[in-house]
Amino acid sequence: MIDPGKAVKESSVAKPPAALSPKLIVGALIFGLAFGFLLQKGGVGTYHILLGQLLLQDWTVVKIMMTAVVVGMVGIFPLHHFAKVNLHIKPTRLGPNIIGGLVFGAGFALIGYCPGTGAAALGQGSWDALFGMAGLVAGSWLYAELSGRLKNTVEKWGDLGKRTLPDVLHLPRGATIAIMVVLLTAVLIALERFFPRSS
Amino acid sequence: MKMLTRTAMLVLLPLSALAADPALDARNYPGPAWSPYIVGAGIGVLSWLTFYFSDKPIGASSFYATLAGMIGKIFARKHTGQLAYFKTEPPVVNWGFLFVIATIVGALIAALTGGEFVNEWVPPMWSARFGDSIALRGAVAGAGGVLMAFGARLAGGCTSGHGISGTMQLNVASWIAVAGFFIGGIAVAMLLFHL
Numbered sequence: 001m002i003d004p005g006k007a008v009k010e011s012s013v014a015k016p017p018a019a020l021s022p023k024l025i026v027g028a029l030i031f032g033l034a035f036g037f038l039l040q041k042g043g044v045g046t047y048h049i050l051l052g053q054l055l056l057q058d059w060t061v062v063k064i065m066m067t068a069v070v071v072g073m074v075g076i077f078p079l080h081h082f083a084k085v086n087l088h089i090k091p092t093r094l095g096p097n098i099i100g101g102l103v104f105g106a107g108f109a110l111i112g113y114c115p116g117t118g119a120a121a122l123g124q125g126s127w128d129a130l131f132g133m134a135g136l137v138a139g140s141w142l143y144a145e146l147s148g149r150l151k152n153t154v155e156k157w158g159d160l161g162k163r164t165l166p167d168v169l170h171l172p173r174g175a176t177i178a179i180m181v182v183l184l185t186a187v188l189i190a191l192e193r194f195f196p197r198s199s
Numbered sequence: 200m201k202m203l204t205r206t207a208m209l210v211l212l213p214l215s216a217l218a219a220d221p222a223l224d225a226r227n228y229p230g231p232a233w234s235p236y237i238v239g240a241g242i243g244v245l246s247w248l249t250f251y252f253s254d255k256p257i258g259a260s261s262f263y264a265t266l267a268g269m270i271g272k273i274f275a276r277k278h279t280g281q282l283a284y285f286k287t288e289p290p291v292v293n294w295g296f297l298f299v300i301a302t303i304v305g306a307l308i309a310a311l312t313g314g315e316f317v318n319e320w321v322p323p324m325w326s327a328r329f330g331d332s333i334a335l336r337g338a339v340a341g342a343g344g345v346l347m348a349f350g351a352r353l354a355g356g357c358t359s360g361h362g363i364s365g366t367m368q369l370n371v372a373s374w375i376a377v378a379g380f381f382i383g384g385i386a387v388a389m390l391l392f393h394l
Contacts, residue, residue, distance in 0.1 A: 020293065027253040028297035034245055035257060035298070036305025041313065042238030043231025045306050047322030052225020054381075054388030060235050065362055067239025068246070072367035075247040085250040090355045090365060092372040100354025101361075101379015103346050108380060109387035110343025112322065114358040115351065116259035118344075119299050123306025125318040128325075131337035133263065135344020140264035141271060142345065143352035147284035154353065165369040176369060188236075197230050 036120050045120030047112040047128075054109050059195040066184045077177055089164060095157025096150075111135065222327035223392055232313050246364060255294050256368075258360030260351040262299035265290045284352070328392060354379065 042064050043049045052058030079085040108114055111132040113121045118136070121129035143150070166176040221227045231238070242257070249255050268290020271279035279285055310316040321336045329335055351357045354376040356365055362380060365373025 020297075024253055024294050025297060027249070027255075028294045029301045031245060031249050031253065031257075032298035032301025033305035033308070035242065036302035036307075037309040038238050038241045038245070038305075039302070040306035040309035040315070041231065041233040042235055043233075044238075045310075046229075046231075046317075048225045048228040048324035049231065051324060051388055051392070052228075054384045055225065055392055056385065058225040058230075060231055063235035064239040064242065065358075065366075067236050068242035068363045069367040071240045071243025072246040072363065073369070075243065076250055076367060079247065079251060085247075086254055087368050088250075088256045088364070089368060089370050090361075090372050092370075092375070093355075094375065096353045096355065097372050097375040098379055100350045100352070101376040102350070102383035104350030104354055104357065104376075105380045105383020105385070106387045107343040107345070107347030107350055108358075108384040109391060111340045111347055112325070112343070113340075114259070114347070115263060116257075116299070116302060116357065116359040119259060119262075119302040120306035123303040123308075124310035125316045126322065127318075127320045128322065128333075128336050128340050131340040132344040132347075135341035135346075136260075136263040136348040137267045137270065137344075138341075139345035139348030140260075140267040140352060143349050144264065144267060144271075144279075144282045144284040147282055147352075150353065151283055160371070163371040165371060165374070168371055173369075180369065197226070197235075 035116070036123055039117055039120035040124050044117045045113070045124045045126065047121070047126065050114070050117060051109070051112050058197055059191050060197055063188060063191060066188050070181055070184050070188075073177055074181065077173065089162045092160040092163040093155055093158055094160065096155050097158075099154065107135075107139075220327070223324065225324060228324060232309075232315060242363060243367070246367065253294060255298075256360065256364035257298075258295060258356060258364060259299050259302070260348065260357035260360060261288065261295045263348050264288065264352060265293065265296045350383075 039045055043060055044064060049058055049060050053061035076085060076087070080087055111118070113129055113132050115136060118129045118132050122133065164173075165180070166173045169176060171179070246257055249257055264284070265288070268279055268285045268288075271285075272290060279290070307316075320333045321331050325336055347357075354361060355372060356362075356376065358377075358380060361370075361373040361376040366377060
């Protein structure tokens with residue numbers, strides 16, 4: 001049934017930054033609370049669990065991410081099909097995606113938290129997250145400072161525009177979702193078999 | 200020759216991670232309170248809700264950019280306003296900003312109610328490897344943060360924005376970025392802990 005695209009609500013249009021309505025404020029607070037609660041319960045505010053993933057010892061992070069992706073996608077796309085939600089697709093730019101991704105990863109290993117899990121780490125009293133967060137603010141500033149120049153150089157490298165896997169695989173969206181769900185579930189089953197984590 | 204052995208060690212040592220010092224093995228420290236599948240499913244459902252009610256994907260890294268801009272506005276209002284990034288992403292209290300503030304509180308509630316509030320400056324696995332100097336931990340975490348935020352802005356998102364929200368929308372950029380996150384992260388983590 002899922003092969004939408006044409007009849008649905010226009011998606012991912014750049015909108016002017018919306019003023020914060022009460023509904024948005026309440027949403028941000030409730031959803032943020034839930035996100036932080038889940039991250040802490042999932043152990044991903046904890047240094048050794050995050051580093052354990054990068055050292056390929058503890059697969060908690062990947063298990064959480066892949067489960068979230070599978071569950072998320074089987075909800076988001078039907079909702080989009082029935083024009084209940086917009087998609088938010090970011091443009092694919094090979095240069096910045098790859099370079100930025102690798103730099104991010106290097107930083108990830110040093111700080112031991114990521115931007116979201118660092119917030120969770122602070123919440124659970126892992127005070128070293130404060131140093132990491134200070135660095136995150138400084139790094140963001142550095143980027144902003146250079147953003148004019150980056151826009152006209154690195155950020156133009158390999159600009160493919162807004163691309164999704166169905167576009168590049170030349171598959172219908174529904175088929176791509178089905179394949180991804182099967183594939184990711186198979187990986188999760190294999191991970192649980194070979195890397196179980198008894199808490 | 201020395202380079203060669205070094206390179207060989209780099210490749211081989213991670214494979215022998217099992218033989219390493221138990222204090223450097225994450226599996227010898229406490230695990231998560233909840234199953235990763237419950238937590239992952241919860242975050243997946245949470246995504247439906249943020250899309251439906253707020254028209255926003257879950258993301259965290261822009262919080263730090265917003266905060267940077269807010270601080271910049273205090274010290275150099277005009278200069279901050281002229282920066283290209285802040286022209287498209289004005290540093291004002293927005294959805295993503297409140298979301299991350301609430302994330303901190305949510306984790307606090309989870310930790311307190313679950314008896315997992317750690318109250319520590321240096322994580323035990325870090326001190327097993329690098330000692331318990333707060334200054335060293337702080338310097339490395341800070342430097343990591345600088346790289347991480349710069350990378351996130353360049354790539355267009357973080358482990359949440361690209362790694363979860365983008366990949367679930369089958370966004371090509373996100374799958375590339377998340378591969379970069381893990382390749383870069385694994386490489387540097389292996390250097391840190393196995394060299």
